[in-house]
Amino acid sequence: MLHLGESIQEFLLREGMSRRDFMKFCTIMAGALALPKNAVSDIARALESPQRLPIVWLELQDCAGCSEAFLRSTSPTAAELVLDVLSVDYHETIMAASGFQAEKSKDDAIAAGGYILVVEGSISLADDGGYCTIAGKSSKAILEDAAANAVAIIAVGNCATFGGIPAANPNPTQAAGVWDIIKNKPIINLPGCPVNPVNLTATVVHYLTFNQLPDMDSFNRPLFGFGRRIHDNCERRGHFDAGEFVKEWGDEGHRAGWCLYQMGCKGPITFHNCPSVRYNEGTSWPIAAGHPCIGCSEPGFWNWEVYKPISLNTFTPPTTFPTVETPDREISPAGIAISGTAVGAIVGAAGAFAYTALTNRSNIQPEVATEEPEEPAEH
Numbered sequence: 001m002l003h004l005g006e007s008i009q010e011f012l013l014r015e016g017m018s019r020r021d022f023m024k025f026c027t028i029m030a031g032a033l034a035l036p037k038n039a040v041s042d043i044a045r046a047l048e049s050p051q052r053l054p055i056v057w058l059e060l061q062d063c064a065g066c067s068e069a070f071l072r073s074t075s076p077t078a079a080e081l082v083l084d085v086l087s088v089d090y091h092e093t094i095m096a097a098s099g100f101q102a103e104k105s106k107d108d109a110i111a112a113g114g115y116i117l118v119v120e121g122s123i124s125l126a127d128d129g130g131y132c133t134i135a136g137k138s139s140k141a142i143l144e145d146a147a148a149n150a151v152a153i154i155a156v157g158n159c160a161t162f163g164g165i166p167a168a169n170p171n172p173t174q175a176a177g178v179w180d181i182i183k184n185k186p187i188i189n190l191p192g193c194p195v196n197p198v199n200l201t202a203t204v205v206h207y208l209t210f211n212q213l214p215d216m217d218s219f220n221r222p223l224f225g226f227g228r229r230i231h232d233n234c235e236r237r238g239h240f241d242a243g244e245f246v247k248e249w250g251d252e253g254h255r256a257g258w259c260l261y262q263m264g265c266k267g268p269i270t271f272h273n274c275p276s277v278r279y280n281e282g283t284s285w286p287i288a289a290g291h292p293c294i295g296c297s298e299p300g301f302w303n304w305e306v307y308k309p310i311s312l313n314t315f316t317p318p319t320t321f322p323t324v325e326t327p328d329r330e331i332s333p334a335g336i337a338i339s340g341t342a343v344g345a346i347v348g349a350a351g352a353f354a355y356t357a358l359t360n361r362s363n364i365q366p367e368v369a370t371e372e373p374e375e376p377a378e379h
Helices: 008-014 019-032 039-048 065-071 078-085 099-112 139-147 157-162 197-210 237-241 333-359
Strands: 054-059 087-091 115-120 150-156 187-190
Touching: 019 039, 019 197, 039 197, 054 099, 054 139, 065 157, 065 197, 087 099, 099 115, 099 139, 115 139, 115 157, 139 150, 150 157, 150 197, 157 187, 187 197
Parallel strands: 054 087, 054 115, 115 150, 150 187
Antiparallel strands: none
16 A cells, blocks of 8 residues: 555555666556657656545446456556555445445545546436436436536546447437536546546546646547547558458458458547557457457447448459550550549549548448449540
8 A cells, every 4th residue: 555655656666666667657658648758757756746646436327347447457557556546535346335334435535625536337317317326316416416526527438428338229318428417627538348447547647747637639538549540550451551351250351350341340430549559458459359440439339330341342443454464556645544544533532432431530421332433535
């Protein structure tokens, strides 16, 4: 345990972590936060000061998957970060107290104020919140009470951010995300199903270092973790560019690690840093395991058709292309112009498809028209 007045660095050194390991962790956090190299010293100074960040962690309409993911986090482990570095004043899954004692711990922490509120799970609004109650209070009332004295709120997982599974059609409980209800507090959304513990750790470190939440996008997601599409950094991107796609599960392309776009992969419309940080100590992530991205960091992803195959045009060289054999006559300038026109049409169509797939995040049309391109006019 962290002793009174002891810094995080001093605790880690006492537990056997060397100064080199400590600075390595600070470097990893700077990289995860997409900060410049000189930010490593700022992070180190912040973690060297004797402080403990109070945390109140709520679980509402959820499966506890985000808590489970965080308890298995590394660099540092959850035992070091959550139980020793942070002051977790309430977390119903990991705390020893239960019943009235647990509720008293939460009430005391809320009354003291100055804490980060972490929310896992969606909030039920139907029938006066009767679908999710704890100690006789609705999830909405619990959230509003806990948010009152919080300095900032971190919503973890797709349920707390955008409603998740409970909000999927037909949404019988009228499940909502934290930011749909709380409007007067700084809120950062860390979606995913579950949240990646690296992103949660990095967010906490950023707050400890700069006393504020990191820069966010229009969905209140931190840019360091959700600033780029999965498609941009995907290890199978080269196969997409080469037109090498898996056509059915277990085919030759699937075994060779080709692009999963035609199998319904949502990588081109999903913003997340999965390819970079991965899961389970950086071991793997869904696409590396041969499964398409399902877009779990996006709003409403549970209503998407996950495995719907997508048809793409397979462009074949038109008859106006020159042959690969040595011609027995000279190719005329007109013939070159015809070939150039055909190539331009195909490249233009491919470019239009790529631009649509990579820039239209909300209204993307994954299917491409299958009409044959018009034959160039004769000269």
